Amino acid sequence: MNFESKLSVQEILQNKHFGHAKVIAGKEGLCRPVRWVHVLEVISIENLLNGNELILSTGIGWQGDQNAFALLVKKFIDSNAAGLCIELGQYISAVPQEIIELADTHNFPIIVFSKEVRFIDITQEIHSLLVKKHYQILSDLEEYSNRLNQLLLSSNPQQKILQLLYDYLGMSIFYISNQGEVKVIPKKSSNEQDEMFNLLKNNQIPKHLNVAHQSVQALNQTFADLFIISESEAITEFESLILDRSAIALAQSLLRELYIEEQRKAKEAEWVSCWLEGEHSNEQIQQYLSELEPTLKPNKCTVLLCKADNLDKIISEITYLKVFISSIFDQRGIFLLTSIQKNQMVFILLNKRKPDDFKRRVQEGIDCLKNSDFIETQNISQLEFSVGKFVNNLSHIKNSYQTAKETLNIRGKMPNELSEYFYEDLYIFRLVLAANEQGVLLEFISDYIGPVLEHDQQTNGELLKTLKIYLQCKGAKKETAERLHIVRQTLYHRLEKLYELIGNDFMDPYKRQAIEVSISAYEYASASNESLEYSSYSVSKSS
Incomplete structure (x- = not known):
């Protein structure tokens, strides 16, 4: 069934007001759609037409001026007008052959009335037809929409x-x-x-x-x-x-x-939780995945943690949120399994494409989530992500899960310039976390930068910042002074004080590495406890 939604010039010619009308040019363009009827008696028509208008005119605006007439017809054509209707008589007796040929070339209909006509009757009749046509369109759309609704059921x-x-x-x-x-x-x-x-x-x-x-x-x-x-x-x-x-x-x-599929997955959350805790063998996992998705053959996997402060408050919308997140990663060749735990969602990401760019696609998915309008409409606050270790063996997902949790923990305490989502990008902070858990972190800090910390706390100085920037600039004094926004002489005084406190050999490779680790460890520990004082790092000689 094909509904005609436009009123053509040919249809309008069937109207009673066009009984004595004659098409003298552009007959190949009679199928042009007509959106409106416009009476024009002026030559300057810039910005007066939007396209598909049927023009009515007596020719009073260009009577006796064939060049003006031809120019006007060209403007009508350029404006994509539907056609031109001219009343022959008082102002124009005939259409010049030159203009007929121009209209034929562009399939632009020119229609002439040999008898006097009332333009008001024509416009009223055609506008009535247009209204009926639009009403028919709405009726047809309503009928079609009802058919669609029936099919959806x-x-x-x-x-x-x-x-x-x-x-x-x-x-x-x-x-x-x-x-x-x-x-x-x-x-x-x-x-x-x-x-x-x-x-x-x-x-x-x-x-x-x-x-x-x-x-x-x-x-x-x-x-x-x-x-x-x-x-x-x-x-x-x-x-x-x-x-x-x-x-x-x-x-x-x-x-x-997608909603039904996600609800089905939700029923299997307990199985996924056991997988995260390492309770399933590789054979059990492979069998489960083949039953879940027969064509799924993952070649690499990892765990993504998504934490939000108010996740428990939007639990009624959680299925749609999971559908949305799954769709983002699915478009990037990543299959998701989900587990909800308190204020965070745990996703097992299974790679379906080549493993070389798996990390990049995970990063793209996270970036897409962070910038999503849908996430904003859900009023999710303080959304945080972390990605665990990438593993090849499905039974090693527990390791990825544990490292994802470590990453989330470290990200909350890291300096601002380090904000990676991936465990493998935490670099030295992985050692810092391990040292902290073993109880040797404070002693390590004290051994290498303790005097600098004590001096800064007593004098409200900036020696630690100076030391950090100086090491980052690889000992380049000019660059260090510029980054610190101080003059060279001030930097020299600070470096002399650093030599005095930690020795003039702190740029030696191994000692430098130890100091850089100590600075990162101090920033991590400071983020964990903002009220930290130097006394926390002091190690008694008697101990």
């Missing part, structure tokens, strides 16, 4: 929606999912389908084809692309609206499927 609604779209428009339908699944109605040969797929993908549409596109979106994510392709006439506004309604219905269907 049936089994396998996706294929039925695509078929309905084809039945209504009679155009080729292309549905391309993010996973590369392609559905085509009517069916085409493999070569034809591949050729059209490449043209759509690369946006290289031949001129003889008319294409309209709509994304299938849900939760601010694009899951697929829907195309309608006409090999004859241009795609109308009504057909574009039908396409839009179909894309929305497909998104609703897809969202329902």
